[in-house]
Amino acid sequence: MDTERPVGPPKEIKKINDFTWELPTSYKKGMNVPARIIASEKLLKQMDFGVFDQVSNVACLKGIQKQAFCMPDGHWGYGFPIGGVAAMDTSDGVISPGGIGFDINCGMRLVRTNLTLTDAKSKLKELNDELFKTVPAGVGCKGIVKLNKTQFKTICNEGSKWCVENGYGNKNDIKKTESHGRIEQADPSKISDKVIKRGLAQLGTLGSGNHYLEVQVAHKDAIYNQKIAKTFGITKPEQIVIMCHCGSRGTGHQVATDYLKMFDNVMNKYKLTVNDRELSCAPFSSSEGQDYFKAMACAANMAFANRQVIMHRIREAFMKIFDMSESDLGLELIYDVAHNIAKVETHKIDGSMKEVIVHRKGATRAFGPGEKELPAEYQEAGQPIILGGSMETGSFLLAGTQTAMDETFGSTAHGSGRTMSRTKAKHEVNGEELQKNMEKRGIYVRTKSMAGLAEEAGIAYKPISDVVDSLEGAGISKKVAGLTPLTNVKG
Amino acid sequence: MAYTFLEDVATADVAFDAEGEDIDELFKSCAEATFEVMADLTTVGQDTEKKIILENKKVDKLLYEFLEELIYIKDLDCILFSDFDIKIKKEDGIYQLEATAYGSTINSEKQDLKADVKAVTLHMFEVKQTKDGWKARVVLDI
Numbered sequence: 001m002d003t004e005r006p007v008g009p010p011k012e013i014k015k016i017n018d019f020t021w022e023l024p025t026s027y028k029k030g031m032n033v034p035a036r037i038i039a040s041e042k043l044l045k046q047m048d049f050g051v052f053d054q055v056s057n058v059a060c061l062k063g064i065q066k067q068a069f070c071m072p073d074g075h076w077g078y079g080f081p082i083g084g085v086a087a088m089d090t091s092d093g094v095i096s097p098g099g100i101g102f103d104i105n106c107g108m109r110l111v112r113t114n115l116t117l118t119d120a121k122s123k124l125k126e127l128n129d130e131l132f133k134t135v136p137a138g139v140g141c142k143g144i145v146k147l148n149k150t151q152f153k154t155i156c157n158e159g160s161k162w163c164v165e166n167g168y169g170n171k172n173d174i175k176k177t178e179s180h181g182r183i184e185q186a187d188p189s190k191i192s193d194k195v196i197k198r199g200l201a202q203l204g205t206l207g208s209g210n211h212y213l214e215v216q217v218a219h220k221d222a223i224y225n226q227k228i229a230k231t232f233g234i235t236k237p238e239q240i241v242i243m244c245h246c247g248s249r250g251t252g253h254q255v256a257t258d259y260l261k262m263f264d265n266v267m268n269k270y271k272l273t274v275n276d277r278e279l280s281c282a283p284f285s286s287s288e289g290q291d292y293f294k295a296m297a298c299a300a301n302m303a304f305a306n307r308q309v310i311m312h313r314i315r316e317a318f319m320k321i322f323d324m325s326e327s328d329l330g331l332e333l334i335y336d337v338a339h340n341i342a343k344v345e346t347h348k349i350d351g352s353m354k355e356v357i358v359h360r361k362g363a364t365r366a367f368g369p370g371e372k373e374l375p376a377e378y379q380e381a382g383q384p385i386i387l388g389g390s391m392e393t394g395s396f397l398l399a400g401t402q403t404a405m406d407e408t409f410g411s412t413a414h415g416s417g418r419t420m421s422r423t424k425a426k427h428e429v430n431g432e433e434l435q436k437n438m439e440k441r442g443i444y445v446r447t448k449s450m451a452g453l454a455e456e457a458g459i460a461y462k463p464i465s466d467v468v469d470s471l472e473g474a475g476i477s478k479k480v481a482g483l484t485p486l487t488n489v490k491g
Numbered sequence: 492m493a494y495t496f497l498e499d500v501a502t503a504d505v506a507f508d509a510e511g512e513d514i515d516e517l518f519k520s521c522a523e524a525t526f527e528v529m530a531d532l533t534t535v536g537q538d539t540e541k542k543i544i545l546e547n548k549k550v551d552k553l554l555y556e557f558l559e560e561l562i563y564i565k566d567l568d569c570i571l572f573s574d575f576d577i578k579i580k581k582e583d584g585i586y587q588l589e590a591t592a593y594g595s596t597i598n599s600e601k602q603d604l605k606a607d608v609k610a611v612t613l614h615m616f617e618v619k620q621t622k623d624g625w626k627a628r629v630v631l632d633i
Binding site: 048075076077078082101102103138139140142194197198199201202207208209210250253254256257260264277278418419420421422423424427448449451452455491 | 504
């Protein structure tokens, strides 16, 4: 049971440009397309070998188009590398649950406010305590929204729409959510009773691990594109924003568990073979493929609803601590994106538009200017991209580009990417010391688990600036603003 | 301790190797390791119990289903388990498991909580019999 892993690319890697590298189809038997890694040379050489092995396995999937991708925050995962992107033809290609992951629609939400650091500074600790009290987090956290099974299924169908209709948000929230907070192919008859029972009490909860809720500041010297920042709602120096990272909770975990088991048994039926059993798949057009996609969509909608309810709680906390109305606070959604998902999209391939099922596993959609799903006010700027960094180093807001549409199926990275295992991070870092240290640096942290906090220390992650520079260098995302953490709620 | 967490495996998640003199002990070690990821088990009481009955032709699939069921119950009933009585017998080529899991309702005030386990993965999942007993490797999604 060997645990040694080499680092860096195989000798067959070819340089396409300073930020794009390719393993040709000759690298591994069965590759239908080349495998591309978007990264600076520095990040490429630091990537664990599992990335190259896995992305080239993904390139063997039936119906895959153009290239398989790994983004600069990539590291090895299950089947797909984290940071993996692959698009398969919907008519003869496969869907692979490993290309989405257990936390279906794990994603990011960024909210702007009218507050500046000067307005908020004296109340940050109190605000974080209130958020810690208001937004359930950690192992076993239960939501405040009591649902019955019928309501649960309705949310699976409607996502953010149910939340707004039931007093947990407004229409602008829906407009500024990917897919308007609802993947329409959802069908609750495709989720098991176990999914419903497991997810029923968890709406509006953060979970744990690398999930968090941060109050951040967009320092004036970290605004890289004034025009797009203003379009997205960052309109004044030292503006306060709030970022939330979480997913579909037990709903998604159980959908993934149920279907991964099923797909393990279904491969023979369709005479499919894969290099790694975690790439188990079924034809997208098959009954199994469609059932999984519809169930995945249910979990995705639950995740949109989850982040929507959490945002409602954030609004309540801010109104209480600052004693201001919602409109005076200007708490508006900038955008909400998924980074573990499969979407049916149309992209230009070999000169003509083709419908594909795009898998993004630890990768974010990055639609460019002019894409019709984007709200009118974002048509010129492109889609906001929210890249979560470590809690010590900060995060980034970027914008999607036409190059992303042309080159990577409108996709980009999702965060910093881990470089150190959780087990190792816990041995290297003491959670209590880290919390005190961060407070000395002006970052207030509340957590349900000191061990969990240690696992999320900055040293366990790649420097996010390296990831962002690679994305910009490759032209698939445009830097808009750097966001510095002020407070953090961790599960 | 009959399990070891692996530092150099599973960057974003948690991996462990477990062992047991017999198959019952192996399953117990794996269950304990899974819940130790979620909490310091010395802080988790045993005022609640749940019975689990499963069967499978393959012992590795049986372990997978057992751990998966424990994770499901954890979310369903908000319980962490700190001890297990496990009996596995093989009859007519089928492994039959009867287990009682002992635990307590999740309580962040009383228990030292760590990271939530989302699922058991099949990544590097392995159960094997050795001359000394049984060994397993499991990667958990965090």
